[in-house]
Amino acid sequence: MTENRVYNFNPGPAAIPVEVLKEIQEEFLNFKGSGMSITEISHRSKPFDDVINDAIERTKRLLNLDNRFNVLFIQGGASMQFCMVPMNFLADGGSADYVNTGTWATKAIKEAQLLKKDIKIVASSEDKNFSYIPDNIRFSPDAVYVHVTSNNTIKGTQFSTFPDTGGVPIISDMSSDIMSRPLDMNKFGLIYAGAQKNLGPAGVCMVIIRDDLLEKVPDTLPSMLKYTTYSSKNSLYNTPPSFAIYTVQLVLKWLEEKIGGLKKIEEINKKKAAILYDYFDGTDFYRGTAEKNSRSLMNVTFRLPSEDLEKTFVEKATQNGMVGLKGHRSVGGCRASIYNAMPIKGIEALVDFMKVFESKNG
Numbered sequence: 001m002t003e004n005r006v007y008n009f010n011p012g013p014a015a016i017p018v019e020v021l022k023e024i025q026e027e028f029l030n031f032k033g034s035g036m037s038i039t040e041i042s043h044r045s046k047p048f049d050d051v052i053n054d055a056i057e058r059t060k061r062l063l064n065l066d067n068r069f070n071v072l073f074i075q076g077g078a079s080m081q082f083c084m085v086p087m088n089f090l091a092d093g094g095s096a097d098y099v100n101t102g103t104w105a106t107k108a109i110k111e112a113q114l115l116k117k118d119i120k121i122v123a124s125s126e127d128k129n130f131s132y133i134p135d136n137i138r139f140s141p142d143a144v145y146v147h148v149t150s151n152n153t154i155k156g157t158q159f160s161t162f163p164d165t166g167g168v169p170i171i172s173d174m175s176s177d178i179m180s181r182p183l184d185m186n187k188f189g190l191i192y193a194g195a196q197k198n199l200g201p202a203g204v205c206m207v208i209i210r211d212d213l214l215e216k217v218p219d220t221l222p223s224m225l226k227y228t229t230y231s232s233k234n235s236l237y238n239t240p241p242s243f244a245i246y247t248v249q250l251v252l253k254w255l256e257e258k259i260g261g262l263k264k265i266e267e268i269n270k271k272k273a274a275i276l277y278d279y280f281d282g283t284d285f286y287r288g289t290a291e292k293n294s295r296s297l298m299n300v301t302f303r304l305p306s307e308d309l310e311k312t313f314v315e316k317a318t319q320n321g322m323v324g325l326k327g328h329r330s331v332g333g334c335r336a337s338i339y340n341a342m343p344i345k346g347i348e349a350l351v352d353f354m355k356v357f358e359s360k361n362g
């Protein structure tokens with residue numbers, strides 16, 4: 001830990017690499033010699049153009065995107081994508097498949113239903129309290145898209161690989177695992193991610209969309225709700241959340257230059273998650289809630305023998321400089337969110353603390 005900072009296990013807004021925070025601090029009053037803060041300069045200025053273009057180029061390099069893909073920055077969070085996706089792609093009566101793996105997938109489904117779109121829930125893990133990722137799913141060959149939530153922030157499950165949809169483009173909510181591992185983008189038509197977990201601060205949602213899907217967008221939608229508005233104006237149709245985009249750019253730079261890209265961060269993320277899961281597997285005191293082959297590398301959900309112990313655990317962890325370990329209010333229990341910015345040292349500190357807590361209370 002440096003400079004009285006805690007280990008931040010919050011699910012989002014979440015930890016940002018300390019190197020990035022320092023860089024922001026250093027150039028906050030005078031951005032690139034402009035004599036102004038990044039928060040004060042025009043989004044139509046050269047310095048901001050450089051920021052957004054660099055963020056886009058870094059995203060393309062990190063994810064190895066070919067020129068069919070467009071990188072957009074949209075406000076309204078990931079939640080706005082729940083309605084934008086069906087509005088933009090199911091305008092002329094097609095239907096889409098949805099996989100329900102938890103709270104966020106359920107919300108995406110609800111928005112499509114509110115819009116009275118024709119959608120089919122082709123698989124769900126609700127029968128076991130969303131503790132697993134369904135497999136052997138039969139997709140509709142004529143679906144316009146298949147919607148999945150790649151990582152279920154609340155339930156702690158994650159698609160380790162993506163299903164074969166028979167060529168139907170996958171649209172994935174990747175809010176809590178974007179840039180945590182390399183992806184085979186050939187399967188995807190669109191991915192979206194609220195920035196506040198793995199990319200930077202709240203306030204912007206990254207959307208990566210393939211050209212052929214842009215062609216489906218109807219002209220009749222309101223400007224702010226159609227992807228073509230953002231793709232044709234480099235996400236600068238209206239005033240963008242410039243500070244959030246700037247921070248995303250710095251996080252991507254950190255990922256590319258300090259970490260060494262997505263293969264490298266995946267190795268680190270696997271190592272981090274293994275430290276925790278291996279520990280759970282050797283004790284009865286902490287119990288992981290996700291089925292083993294569906295475990296998330298990003299959000300590690302677990303229970304203790306009683307709710308009272310869980311409460312004390314979270315309190316004592318906080319006193320020991322480890323914050324954000326309370327499970328989502330809808331499910332209780334505990335959760336360690338260990339996104340890219342969480343160092344291995346933070347995981348080791350947590351496990352050391354867990355061992356001591358177990359020895360005193362087990």
Ligand SMILES: Cc1ncc(COP(=O)(O)O)c(C=O)c1O
Nearest residue numbers: 077078079104153173175176194
């Ligand atoms: C997987 C997932 N999707 C969507 C959301 C909602 O994101 P936002 O608050 O940006 O709308 C979250 C937030 O935690 C999430 O974890």
